[in-house]
Amino acid sequence: MAEGPRLTLSHWGAYQASGAGDAAGLTALREDPDPSPIGLAMWDAYRNGPRILRPAVRAGWLEHGPGRRSSARGREPFIEVPWEEAYALVARELRRVASTHGNAAIYGGSYGWASAGRFHHAQSQLRRFMSLIGGCTVHKNTYSYAAAQALLPHIVADMQGYLEINHTSWDVIAAHTRLFVAFGGLPWKNAQMSVGGATEHRLRDALSAAVANGCRFVYFSAVRDTHLPVSGCEWIALRPNTDTAVMLALACEIIRQGHQDRVFLDRYTAGYEQWERYLLGKDDGIVKDAAWAGPIAGVDPQRLRSLAADMAREVEGKRTMVNAAWSLQRADHGEQPFWAAIALAAVIGHIGLAGGGFGVGYGCENGIGSPHPLVRAGPRLPTSPNPVSRYIPVARITDMLERPGEQFDFDGRRLRYPDIRLVYWAGGNPFHHHQDLNRLLAAWHRPETIVVHEQVWNAHAKLADIVLPATSTLEREDIGFAYREPLIIAMRRLSESPGQALDDHEIFAGIAAKLGIAAQFTEGRTPREWLAVMWENWRSGLQVQGFTAPSFPQFWSDGSWRLPTASRPVVMLDAFRADPAGHPLATPSGRIEIFSSQIESFGYLDCPPQPTWLEPAEWLGGSRAARYPLHLLSDQPHTKLHSQLDFSALSRANKVRGREPVWIHPGDAAARGIADADVVRLFNDRGACLAGAVITDCITPGVLKLSTGAWWDPSEPGVAGSLDKHGNPNVLTRDRGTSSLGQGCSAQSCLVQLEKYEGAVPPITAFDLPQFAPERAAVP
Ligand SMILES: Nc1nc2c(c(=O)[nH]1)N[C@H]1C(S)=C(S)[C@@H](COP(=O)(O)OP(=O)(O)OC[C@H]3O[C@@H](n4cnc5c(=O)[nH]c(N)nc54)[C@H](O)[C@@H]3O)O[C@H]1N2
Numbered sequence: 001m002a003e004g005p006r007l008t009l010s011h012w013g014a015y016q017a018s019g020a021g022d023a024a025g026l027t028a029l030r031e032d033p034d035p036s037p038i039g040l041a042m043w044d045a046y047r048n049g050p051r052i053l054r055p056a057v058r059a060g061w062l063e064h065g066p067g068r069r070s071s072a073r074g075r076e077p078f079i080e081v082p083w084e085e086a087y088a089l090v091a092r093e094l095r096r097v098a099s100t101h102g103n104a105a106i107y108g109g110s111y112g113w114a115s116a117g118r119f120h121h122a123q124s125q126l127r128r129f130m131s132l133i134g135g136c137t138v139h140k141n142t143y144s145y146a147a148a149q150a151l152l153p154h155i156v157a158d159m160q161g162y163l164e165i166n167h168t169s170w171d172v173i174a175a176h177t178r179l180f181v182a183f184g185g186l187p188w189k190n191a192q193m194s195v196g197g198a199t200e201h202r203l204r205d206a207l208s209a210a211v212a213n214g215c216r217f218v219y220f221s222a223v224r225d226t227h228l229p230v231s232g233c234e235w236i237a238l239r240p241n242t243d244t245a246v247m248l249a250l251a252c253e254i255i256r257q258g259h260q261d262r263v264f265l266d267r268y269t270a271g272y273e274q275w276e277r278y279l280l281g282k283d284d285g286i287v288k289d290a291a292w293a294g295p296i297a298g299v300d301p302q303r304l305r306s307l308a309a310d311m312a313r314e315v316e317g318k319r320t321m322v323n324a325a326w327s328l329q330r331a332d333h334g335e336q337p338f339w340a341a342i343a344l345a346a347v348i349g350h351i352g353l354a355g356g357g358f359g360v361g362y363g364c365e366n367g368i369g370s371p372h373p374l375v376r377a378g379p380r381l382p383t384s385p386n387p388v389s390r391y392i393p394v395a396r397i398t399d400m401l402e403r404p405g406e407q408f409d410f411d412g413r414r415l416r417y418p419d420i421r422l423v424y425w426a427g428g429n430p431f432h433h434h435q436d437l438n439r440l441l442a443a444w445h446r447p448e449t450i451v452v453h454e455q456v457w458n459a460h461a462k463l464a465d466i467v468l469p470a471t472s473t474l475e476r477e478d479i480g481f482a483y484r485e486p487l488i489i490a491m492r493r494l495s496e497s498p499g500q501a502l503d504d505h506e507i508f509a510g511i512a513a514k515l516g517i518a519a520q521f522t523e524g525r526t527p528r529e530w531l532a533v534m535w536e537n538w539r540s541g542l543q544v545q546g547f548t549a550p551s552f553p554q555f556w557s558d559g560s561w562r563l564p565t566a567s568r569p570v571v572m573l574d575a576f577r578a579d580p581a582g583h584p585l586a587t588p589s590g591r592i593e594i595f596s597s598q599i600e601s602f603g604y605l606d607c608p609p610q611p612t613w614l615e616p617a618e619w620l621g622g623s624r625a626a627r628y629p630l631h632l633l634s635d636q637p638h639t640k641l642h643s644q645l646d647f648s649a650l651s652r653a654n655k656v657r658g659r660e661p662v663w664i665h666p667g668d669a670a671a672r673g674i675a676d677a678d679v680v681r682l683f684n685d686r687g688a689c690l691a692g693a694v695i696t697d698c699i700t701p702g703v704l705k706l707s708t709g710a711w712w713d714p715s716e717p718g719v720a721g722s723l724d725k726h727g728n729p730n731v732l733t734r735d736r737g738t739s740s741l742g743q744g745c746s747a748q749s750c751l752v753q754l755e756k757y758e759g760a761v762p763p764i765t766a767f768d769l770p771q772f773a774p775e776r777a778a779v780p
């Protein structure tokens with residue numbers, strides 16, 4: 001088969017191999033108007049980073065067996081073993097746990113972004129493998145937007161299945177939006193990513209085009225968006241977690257000004273009257289107007305009143321767009337700001353029309369607002385259904401490990417936590433993504449065995465019992481696809497695998513062989529044959545949707561396939577707007593539910609049946625602020641994806657004295673005697689970390705910003721509560737569900753204290769390899 005251009009794809013972009021020998025590297029795709037620098041640093045990082053080279057087993061596990069001395073995780077050396085021995089150990093352990101405790105005692109939720117590429121997608125491989133061995137307990141929903149995933153189907157539409165992939169496209173916004181109000185901003189840094197692979201980074205140009213066309217941008221955030229590429233964007237600083245109060249006030253002012261769209265509310269929504277009573281204070285005597293919200297959010301009420309007046313207007317067919325960033329709902333009661341944003345947009349009445357309505361994620365990922373056509377489901381590795389029905393909402397992992405057998409609420413159901421004996425992870429990093437890591441660490445000692453496929457020696461790998469080294473995308477062939485991206489990429493193998501690292505597929509095939517199910521797992525195909533089968537299956541499905549894709553050999557030799565241009569612009573909910581009876585929503589009323597009887601029937605005090613202001617457990621207006629007076633935001637990092645590539649030159653260049661930078665307002669720094677580039681200590685009852693001070697007026701007084709992604713680097717590995725030397729905010733964040741409805745991650749509700757670090761600054765050890773037991777270290 002002819003070999004085409006040497007391309008690869010990552011979540012942050014498509015790149016081409018360039019140069020040879022010492023000059024070998026990656027260059028951005030010529031067609032990409034605004035490529036991400038993250039990919040340029042990836043070549044060197046994957047080749048010279050702290051990669052895992054051989055299968056490794058924790059010494060105590062190998063010597064004493066599963067369950068013994070599990071509290072020594074992270075504190076014992078590893079013993080490197082040959083692959084055949086590793087396969088046999090994992091196979092025997094899976095068989096033991098399944099036969100003694102049942103398959104539900106295996107947690108294979110394995111949340112995480114893994115890498116681009118549809119065949120080697122680690123979780124797909126894991127799912128296929130697990131379903132063949134009798135299944136496992138899994139997870140539901142995401143860290144990204146679990147509150148939205150639970151709430152939105154009740155009140156408007158499915159988040160992942162409809163809303164996320166049907167945002168009104170940027171070209172329509174440029175032509176038809178006169179006012180764009182963004183809660184959480186439109187962070188360019190986040191739009192570097194598309195899950196599966198961004199191939200055309202469009203946010204910068206999209207914003208420029210809209211502003212050039214006269215669109216006014218106003219954004220509410222505790223931080224100034226330093227990457228906003230256009231002038232003419234207005235920043236309204238607000239206290240974190242108070243967006244709901246601001247949205248209620250904007251709606252209340254529009255109603256008091258008599259500008260609510262009565263026709264829209266009558267025809268397309270349900271339950272408006274009850275919400276209006278709440279906004280106007282008919283029952284509790286509190287009018288939720290600008291004068292009420294101003295002091296809660298720290299915003300000038302007059303600014304809210306005049307913004308409300310502007311939002312209600314439609315001028316010459318140009319409308320108002322209200323957007324909520326996903327960060328808003330990763331907070332205590334995170335369901336409420338999303339519901340309030342949609343109810344506010346309903347009061348304005350522009351939903352379903354070009355340029356107006358609401359967004360739930362512009363700027364969060366590159367694909368949102370894409371003009372490119374939607375093709376259903378990319379090429380997929382076939383998997384059979386999971387034979388085990390048990391699951392948890394994804395962010396309840398510590399609760400599950402701590403409290404087997406206990407009941408909990410989730411989206412109208414009562415569920416019970418399973419008793420997990422074996423944890424299996426491939427393609428995610430819980431010691432990056434989960435909150436309150438000291439609590440997770442203590443719970444992590446409970447399972448008898450932890451198996452991890454990883455590329456790198458991060459904290460997650462160091463805390464496992466059996467570590468199996470996985471390849472990176474540069475070291476394997478694949479098909480790269482993401483929703484509403486224009487290019488499908490034939491991903492080439494561009495680099496040698498380090499040491500004995502193998503593809504996740506090959507690792508599972510090896511274990512499957514020990515279990516006697518290799519033929520079922522691989523179906524006798526090579527990876528290249530799988531790519532061909534996956535492509536051809538997808539291609540015939542595309543034909544039905546009216547797209548003609550090339551054959552696999554043609555695609556492979558061309559190196560990529562460009563989707564045809566979309567036949568019509570995307571306008572979210574346009575069919576519903578045009579014909580609400582013919583295209584009802586999948587909600588109980590078929591309309592947008594401003595009041596939800598279904599949610600009311602659940603009786604959750606932490607998720608009332610209409611958009612409501614509820615004080616977060618931790619915020620600047622609450623009583624806890626007396627002790628911990630600073631609100632910590634842990635946003636997404638701009639130099640990497642989560643914890644991936646934290647060891648790259650790009651990520652390291654952004655650190656301050658080797659630590660993750662923390663943004664501090666000049667007043668907060670002065671009050672604590674902190675100077676720029678000082679090493680500082682952030683702490684609360686849950687933990688403490690060091691970080692590097694960046695003093696800036698791009699942040700509101702009383703707020704700190706420490707992006708996620710710094711590899712957890714505890715001063716005493718394996719010991720809960722020890723100081724993190726590197727700046728991982730999750731030693732500080734609170735591990736509670738958003739509410740009984742969503743049970744999502746609520747990392748953005750977190751108060752801390754800050755001080756200058758006076759002790760001797762400890763060295764960073766996050767990127768060091770673990771200890772290996774000397775006697776067996778020399779496996780060939
Ligand atoms: N405080 C706080 N915490 C947060 C958030 C926040 O805003 N604040 N955001 C949350 C959100 S939205 C998310 S999505 C999560 C992200 O959390 P994760 O998705 O878990 O984070 P990643 O660092 O992307 O983890 C992916 C891991 O998979 C490994 N990997 C990559 N490719 C492969 C592969 O092919 N095979 C194998 N075996 N491994 C591979 C990488 O080395 C890496 O360790 O974090 C959440 N945590």
Ligand SMILES: Nc1nc2c(c(=O)[nH]1)N[C@H]1C(S)=C(S)[C@@H](COP(=O)(O)OP(=O)(O)OC[C@H]3O[C@@H](n4cnc5c(=O)[nH]c(N)nc54)[C@H](O)[C@@H]3O)O[C@H]1N2
Nearest residue numbers: 144184189190220221240241325326327364635636641642
């Ligand atoms: N470069 C890069 N891009 C990424 C990722 C990454 O790791 N790196 N991760 C990807 C993933 S998995 C996801 S889920 C998305 C996440 O997308 P988001 O959830 O939107 O991302 P964040 O960066 O956490 O937050 C966006 C902005 O909201 C602000 N903010 C936080 N809390 C509040 C609040 O209460 N009110 C208001 N008004 N603003 C608030 C933050 O300070 C930040 O400026 O990003 C994706 N894009």
Ligand SMILES: [Mo]
Nearest residue numbers: 142143144145
């Ligand atoms: Mo996410």
